[in-house]
Amino acid sequence: MHPAFSVIFLTTLIGAGQGLFIALFLVESLGLLGMAPMQNGTFFALGILASLILLGLGLFASFFHLGRPERAWRTATKWRTSWLSREVIVLPAFMGVVFLYGLAHWLNFNPTLFTLPGDRAVLATVALGAAGTLLAVALYVSTAMIYAAVKFLQEWHSPLTVVNYTVLGAASGFTLATAYAAWSGAQLVPVLASIAIVLTLLGLGTRIASLIRNARIKPKSTLQTAIGIKHPRIVQKSQGFMGGSFNTREFFHHKSDGFVRAVKWIFLIAAFAIPTVLLAVSLLMTVDPTSVLIAAALIQYLGLIAERWFFFAQANHPQNLYYQSVS
Amino acid sequence: MTQLALVIDLNVCVGCQACVTSCKEWNTSGEAGPLVDLRPYDADPTGTFFNRVQTFEVGEYPNTETVHFPKSCLHCEEPPCVPVCPTGASYKREEDGIVLVDYDKCIGCKYCSWACPYGVREVDAKRKVMTKCTLCVDRIYDETLPEWDRKPACVRACPTNARLFGDVHDPDSEVSTAIRENGGYQLMPEWGTKPANHYLPRHKTRITVREDELERSDNPLRIDSKLPKPDRDEPSLDDVTSW
Numbered sequence: 001m002h003p004a005f006s007v008i009f010l011t012t013l014i015g016a017g018q019g020l021f022i023a024l025f026l027v028e029s030l031g032l033l034g035m036a037p038m039q040n041g042t043f044f045a046l047g048i049l050a051s052l053i054l055l056g057l058g059l060f061a062s063f064f065h066l067g068r069p070e071r072a073w074r075t076a077t078k079w080r081t082s083w084l085s086r087e088v089i090v091l092p093a094f095m096g097v098v099f100l101y102g103l104a105h106w107l108n109f110n111p112t113l114f115t116l117p118g119d120r121a122v123l124a125t126v127a128l129g130a131a132g133t134l135l136a137v138a139l140y141v142s143t144a145m146i147y148a149a150v151k152f153l154q155e156w157h158s159p160l161t162v163v164n165y166t167v168l169g170a171a172s173g174f175t176l177a178t179a180y181a182a183w184s185g186a187q188l189v190p191v192l193a194s195i196a197i198v199l200t201l202l203g204l205g206t207r208i209a210s211l212i213r214n215a216r217i218k219p220k221s222t223l224q225t226a227i228g229i230k231h232p233r234i235v236q237k238s239q240g241f242m243g244g245s246f247n248t249r250e251f252f253h254h255k256s257d258g259f260v261r262a263v264k265w266i267f268l269i270a271a272f273a274i275p276t277v278l279l280a281v282s283l284l285m286t287v288d289p290t291s292v293l294i295a296a297a298l299i300q301y302l303g304l305i306a307e308r309w310f311f312f313a314q315a316n317h318p319q320n321l322y323y324q325s326v327s
Numbered sequence: 328m329t330q331l332a333l334v335i336d337l338n339v340c341v342g343c344q345a346c347v348t349s350c351k352e353w354n355t356s357g358e359a360g361p362l363v364d365l366r367p368y369d370a371d372p373t374g375t376f377f378n379r380v381q382t383f384e385v386g387e388y389p390n391t392e393t394v395h396f397p398k399s400c401l402h403c404e405e406p407p408c409v410p411v412c413p414t415g416a417s418y419k420r421e422e423d424g425i426v427l428v429d430y431d432k433c434i435g436c437k438y439c440s441w442a443c444p445y446g447v448r449e450v451d452a453k454r455k456v457m458t459k460c461t462l463c464v465d466r467i468y469d470e471t472l473p474e475w476d477r478k479p480a481c482v483r484a485c486p487t488n489a490r491l492f493g494d495v496h497d498p499d500s501e502v503s504t505a506i507r508e509n510g511g512y513q514l515m516p517e518w519g520t521k522p523a524n525h526y527l528p529r530h531k532t533r534i535t536v537r538e539d540e541l542e543r544s545d546n547p548l549r550i551d552s553k554l555p556k557p558d559r560d561e562p563s564l565d566d567v568t569s570w
Binding site for chain 2: 001065066067068069071072074075076077078081082083084085088146149150151152153220221223225226227228229231233234235236237238239240241243244245246247250251317318319320322323
């Protein structure tokens with residue numbers, strides 16, 4: 001497939017935004033449970049602002065994918081059958097909850113909503129955070145299912161696609177949260193960096209699993225089934241036109257095999273190896289690790305852009321069987 | 328339930344591209360607006376087409392065969408492009424099974440083209456919406472045309488009658504008969520899309536002539552010559568057998 005940067009930015013930016021939100025809510029939960037130092041409202045409000053900026057940029061990028069962005073509102077109508085429609089509904093809903101969560105923290109408006117049995121008070125921010133976490137997971141699933149649901153793209157049609165979108169998004173969000181915690185001076189770097197390392201290594205495992213799976217794929221369609229002639233040797237002599245067309249542009253990356261292989265190694269190193277090392281280094285540092293952690297988050301994000309580019313480029317669409325020879 | 332479709336006879340198609348140009352001409356002149364042609368006389372031209380004729384070579388030289396292969400939307404009975412559409416712009420008509428795009432609802436997200444294994448949907452670079460074969464829905468129901476003319480433009484253009492048009496759910500229709508009697512098949516059956524369009528395979532027409540048939544009916548003199556010839560002056564039954 002042709003990797004479109006609108007979609008690459010959409011999926012990587014909102015993935016990091018969702019992960020950052022989950023990390024912030026985890027910080028609050030740990031604080032309330034007394035397992036980590038409690039942070040003030042400004043810490044959460046600023047973090048949520050960063051998350052909202054990422055989500056907003058992703059949403060903005062997605063409009064460049066549309067031919068008719070002025071009709072984008074129509075996409076919310078077919079949620080019964082289309083994962084794209086579901087994503088379009090979940091993303092603004094999630095952004096709304098994230099905004100309310102940040103607003104409640106910023107205004108320090110946190111009444112007890114109700115009390116659970118056993119005298120456990122449920123605060124407004126906790127209820128919003130739980131709802132937001134559910135929506136974040138729903139958004140990971142909807143975004144990934146847009147790709148995993150297309151059975152013709154066998155490289156995508158796998159549960160590993162959903163796992164990778166979720167784990168890689170969460171990992172980049174937690175690395176970002178670690179950098180943010182270091183920058184704001186919160187005593188959270190050890191716990192957040194440890195989780196970020198675990199998520200990054202987990203993501204490395206699941207991404208390698210999908211690389212191995214995709215290397216072994218046997219294409220379901222062949223030239224024989226494409227034109228229905230049962231002969232072992234069929235060669236296309238003409239695709240029917242000598243100029244360009246949508247079919248020759250949209251479904252191929254137009255790069256050499258060497259370039260695609262290079263991108264694979266770049267993302268394996270930049271999205272997983274370097275961030276893991278930098279996060280581990282920050283755990284051992286005695287001086288302020290902010291700059292190291294910001295570098296880790298930036299490199300990981302750039303690595304994930306390469307990862308998403310490769311994700312698209314690697315998928316081989318069966319329609320390409322019909323477009324192999326110009327004249 | 329009606330399912331309109333094309334049946335394309337690969338045995339007859341000569342790859343003349345008449346259906347391609349006729350399709351483009353009809354559909355670029357319709358109410359939905361022109362199908363774009365960008366840089367048509369320049370380097371790197373591009374344009375939107377609903378129908379293509381491709382050419383494949385089957386076999387190894389010298390035992391090769393050239394197959395001309397017209398390809399347009401197959402109007403699947405289980406169209407995978409329809410459920411993925413987030414706006415409902417892509418739909419399959421209940422009444423005749425034609426898969427259409429509502430150009431006023433389409434947002435041009437291209438998702439349906441990803442979900443089509445046949446590559447028959449094209450985004451129009453100028454209209455910015457997904458376009459595809461409509462089976463000339465603006466022609467086949469046009470009552471201002473004489474009835475024999477109410478067929479898709481590609482079918483009307485084909486000089487060798489390689490394209491048949493009709494209802495594949497009606498067992499007595501011309502297309503159903505052709506599919507049944509000539510081994511009509513579907514493309515990429517492995518995906519379960521159940522294309523409505525069918526293709527008729529190529530076949531060789533051979534006449535088996537046995538030796539004795541040649542001897543007796545086509546060359547009787549070789550047998551007759553073995554018979555004794557009457558003399559010229561011998562009497563005969565009539566004048567015909569005499570020299």
